[in-house]
Amino acid sequence: MLSRQKNENHLLSILTVPIFLFMFVKSLYSHFYLAFSHTTRIPLLYEQAWTSRWTESSKWKPKAEMGAWKHTAGEWYADEADKGIQTSEDARFYGISAKLDKPFKSADKDLVIQYSVKHEQNLDCGGAYIKLLPGGSKFDTAKFGGETPYSVMFGPDICGSSNKKTHVILNYDKKEDNLLIKKEVSTETDDLTHLFTLILKTDNTFEVLIDNKSVRKGKLEDEFDFLPPKEIKDPEASKPEDWVDEAQMPDPEDIKPEGYDDISEEIPDPEAEKPEDWDDEDDGEWEAPMIDNPEYKGPWEPKMIDNPEYKGKWKHPKIPNPEYAYDDAMYKVCSEECTHVGFELWQVKTGTLFDDIIVTDSLEEAQKFAEETFFKKQDAEKEMYDKIQQEKKDTEMEDVGGEDMGDDDYDGYEDEF
Numbered sequence: 001m002l003s004r005q006k007n008e009n010h011l012l013s014i015l016t017v018p019i020f021l022f023m024f025v026k027s028l029y030s031h032f033y034l035a036f037s038h039t040t041r042i043p044l045l046y047e048q049a050w051t052s053r054w055t056e057s058s059k060w061k062p063k064a065e066m067g068a069w070k071h072t073a074g075e076w077y078a079d080e081a082d083k084g085i086q087t088s089e090d091a092r093f094y095g096i097s098a099k100l101d102k103p104f105k106s107a108d109k110d111l112v113i114q115y116s117v118k119h120e121q122n123l124d125c126g127g128a129y130i131k132l133l134p135g136g137s138k139f140d141t142a143k144f145g146g147e148t149p150y151s152v153m154f155g156p157d158i159c160g161s162s163n164k165k166t167h168v169i170l171n172y173d174k175k176e177d178n179l180l181i182k183k184e185v186s187t188e189t190d191d192l193t194h195l196f197t198l199i200l201k202t203d204n205t206f207e208v209l210i211d212n213k214s215v216r217k218g219k220l221e222d223e224f225d226f227l228p229p230k231e232i233k234d235p236e237a238s239k240p241e242d243w244v245d246e247a248q249m250p251d252p253e254d255i256k257p258e259g260y261d262d263i264s265e266e267i268p269d270p271e272a273e274k275p276e277d278w279d280d281e282d283d284g285e286w287e288a289p290m291i292d293n294p295e296y297k298g299p300w301e302p303k304m305i306d307n308p309e310y311k312g313k314w315k316h317p318k319i320p321n322p323e324y325a326y327d328d329a330m331y332k333v334c335s336e337e338c339t340h341v342g343f344e345l346w347q348v349k350t351g352t353l354f355d356d357i358i359v360t361d362s363l364e365e366a367q368k369f370a371e372e373t374f375f376k377k378q379d380a381e382k383e384m385y386d387k388i389q390q391e392k393k394d395t396e397m398e399d400v401g402g403e404d405m406g407d408d409d410y411d412g413y414e415d416e417f
Helices: 023-028 363-372 374-401
Strands: 014-016 031-033 054-056 069-072 084-087 092-104 111-119 125-127 130-134 152-159 163-172 177-180 193-200 205-210 213-219 231-233 248-250 266-268 290-292 304-306 318-320 338-347 352-360
Touching (some): 111 130, 111 152, 111 363, 163 193, 193 352, 193 374
Antiparallel strands (some): 014 031, 014 352, 054 092, 069 084, 092 338, 125 152, 130 152, 130 338, 152 163, 163 177, 193 205, 231 318, 248 304
């Protein structure tokens, strides 16, 4: 569904599943809000099926490699009628995109991207990140996929025990490249819904929130390779030929003791005895087995002393980089307008559900939206999840306890716990 803000100058796009419609309508449709940069929101609802808002990628990969999306609340939820979109087939690619109601163009305003993710499948390998996309009228929804240019890629990615992170990748048009954050951002890996928020500010700083708690923030210039280094090595400088950078040297007064090289590495075992049944004629001359010589100390080396000529490790002097120039517009990832959002994923084990998507220029608006959606549902979802997990455990215990066990089988059974 759609809602529109009265002030068109601050109109932005929000996508979510129904929470204001009657139960019947909510079970059939998903809805989208238009958020504004102030704290007022006036939803105007339109009955529109989610499939008419979202377009699955039909020409990205062969049909046999593509997974189908389903509109569902999932296995555990706060409200069965409050639905998101979920991956549904194992070992498949997934592509789906939706057009923003009004293009977002970076100017003198912040960018906030926020959405919720729930992994119901105990995800072992797969992405769950969202992309903010340029393209306008030329954007090809059917071909949207991994090769489609994007402005922002943000969200969790899990594969194995060592690769668990939240992607933050920003496109920089001056380099014509997608810049990865230098230090990995943590992520959540349990089976409950979590809220991911990325904030790009006009002062060229950023912040990542998970469940409205900050997990990383900093300057764009420090955390991404937007800019060349401020200083470079002086190309005209080189280490002097007489530079001494060895901290220690062999002691010239240390002399190898006489006979040092005559000490063998091994010696016959002095405690070994010739076996009584040894026959020199048949077995040959008996020789004692060899053992390490406790007197042997290895090749002789003079002891080391401090080098009086040592000047320290030579450091290449640096000079200001003539190519360095600060860019006030690093945060402008949508300088040519962002017009779509999308999910382009590969999942080995399926079952990730997305919901509560908002793109806005107001963190306050995004947080208010989170209170009305994610946080409103959080406790009830956890309660249902815990109940389901407990029921599974009880069933498993009943199955174990009931397998071919007679009266005698239970004798002393409790002692095993």
